[in-house]
Amino acid sequence: MPDSPVPMPSLGDHEHAVLAIDVGGTDIKIALVESDGSIIGLRRVPTKVNGEHTVATVVHTVAREAKQLAVDYPTIRPAAAGVIVPGIVDEEAGVCVYARNLDWHNEPIRAQFEAALSLPVAFGHDVRTAGDAELQLGAGTGVRDAMVVVIGTGIASAVFVNGSPVVSRGFAGEIGQNRVASTVYSAAVGDGPAAPTLEEIASAGAIARRYAEQSGEQVQGSREVLDRMLGGDPVASRVWNEATSALANCIAQAAGMIAPEVILLAGGLALAGQHLVEPIERHLDVELTIQRRPQLILAQLGGDAGLIGSALKARALAAGERTP
Amino acid sequence: MPDSPVPMPSLGDHEHAVLAIDVGGTDIKIALVESDGSIIGLRRVPTKVNGEHTVATVVHTVAREAKQLAVDYPTIRPAAAGVIVPGIVDEEAGVCVYARNLDWHNEPIRAQFEAALSLPVAFGHDVRTAGDAELQLGAGTGVRDAMVVVIGTGIASAVFVNGSPVVSRGFAGEIGQNRVASTVYSAAVGDGPAAPTLEEIASAGAIARRYAEQSGEQVQGSREVLDRMLGGDPVASRVWNEATSALANCIAQAAGMIAPEVILLAGGLALAGQHLVEPIERHLDVELTIQRRPQLILAQLGGDAGLIGSALKARALAAGERTP
Known part of the structure; x- marks a missing residue:
């Protein structure tokens, strides 16, 4: 998008x-x-x-x-x-x-x-x-513990603990490589030597690619998959559901490990707004147990x-x- | 143990x-x-x-x-x-x-x-x-970015970034609740609404319980499952493999998100020493892509x-x- x-x-x-x-x-x-x-x-x-x-x-x-x-x-x-x-x-x-x-x-x-x-x-x-910038001037003003998830062609993130970014010599935040577990795409988990990565399921690029693979129809991008889902297309609906489930799984990983107060969704896919937030929230209902539930907010600075x-x-x- | x-x-x-x-x-x-x-x-x-x-x-x-x-x-x-x-x-x-x-x-x-x-x-x-204490006096002396994983009846962790613990009002470190994805126990992933948690697969308690369920034989604890595996028992071997795969998956989640330099394995299960470390290392070969590979070390302070x-x-x- x-x-x-x-x-x-x-x-x-x-x-x-x-x-x-x-x-x-x-x-x-x-x-x-x-x-x-x-x-x-x-x-x-x-x-x-x-x-x-x-x-x-x-x-x-x-x-x-x-x-x-x-x-x-x-x-x-x-x-x-x-x-x-x-x-x-x-x-x-x-x-x-x-x-x-x-x-x-x-x-x-x-x-x-x-x-x-x-x-x-x-x-x-x-x-x-x-x-x-989002934590200083945008959607997350005043938040100290946050994970910013940027969903575009790939997926990257920035983790903030106590107001400071986690750097780890530059290697922190590569959550696009985190493997995701969810029964909604257990078929995808079944074959390879390891589970799929977040980026392979939930990036804007993956959403468009997986829709094309599963429907046999090319689309311009994830925006078109969303439009087709809203128009009642079951393949689009499944691909979107798998993507938001994978995002919820990765957010739950963060909730267990570092317990961010806020997850700030950014990048092209975040323009889907509540069509992105609401299904992630539903999947989080299943994913989370005793962890602190983070608040999902959308980036503002574009x-x-x-x-x-x-x-x-x-x-x-x-x-x-x-x-x- | x-x-x-x-x-x-x-x-x-x-x-x-x-x-x-x-x-x-x-x-x-x-x-x-x-x-x-x-x-x-x-x-x-x-x-x-x-x-x-x-x-x-x-x-x-x-x-x-x-x-x-x-x-x-x-x-x-x-x-x-x-x-x-x-x-x-x-x-x-x-x-x-x-x-x-x-x-x-x-x-x-x-x-x-x-x-x-x-x-x-x-x-x-x-x-x-x-x-x-392990970072000040024990196995991790001098390490600034680390995750300490304590594996006993349950699984808990402490995450350190730049030498300081991540607290997040007390909610950080609950990795026992992180859901784990791995084809080595895809059977376990197949049914419930969400994938199993790390604790359900890889705690010392889970290892003993899952062995008993799958073999029909009661054991004293995870130590006995390890002994049986070393004696050639295929059920013990499978349960141990699933546990170490789940641990590797969670360690890879940390590698993507916060990129710790060191994973310090502690708690009763860490007494298995290289029988714990080596299979986790093998699973990490499959789990990791471009993330920084953390060094696995065993706790020293008991x-x-x-x-x-x-x-x-x-x-x-x-x-x-x-x-x-």
């Missing part, structure tokens, strides 16, 4: 203007954030992946765009930049350990951006940073949560606050 | 002597810990559960034993007490939210012990405190880990360190 247009929230006042950068596998977003909280000059440029030169190309592209922003808005002088990237990200070391889409292995991203931008750089992981979080990290760095 | 006798580790020197108390569903352990680290006058008294009077009875019993210790060792003057209890424990509030074995609901344990002992009390959860952790908490409190 495409990003739905959501109103850009106010970031509030801050003593410093900053540069916010969100490097994705498809495109790079870059913007200035004024000290009054407004996002200025937002531009998207495609991410050019060219093997070992990818990092240099990305850094060069960002530096060029930053220079153009400085020309376009000469009165805004950013005090720091926020840079977020996907994959396995070790914020503390400033290193992207691994990013499949970008073919990065142990790249010292922070240092390269600092050199190219001549600015202090707050470096972060895309999902954790977007999640942090596709710019990462960029906003990147700006918040840069502001914190500029203000001298400790930031991982 | 019974506790194996393990040599008591040295707690090391500290400026203060303390009182260490471990309240369990079956018995209460109480001891003095001298400033040179030696554990003195250890005594066990049965826990008397008598409905609404249970808290008062437990507190009274502990106060009586503490008084006797003061008479027996008049030169040792504890500066603080550590008190740990089972169940859902909110350390920050000093409250036991719920303990099934003791029939406790929202009991302000810390305040009652402080009044009865006339000492500052460091209050904690039995599993988190025992886990903390059944007194809780008492030792209780002493460490009391020492920290006496020294004015912040302690949850």
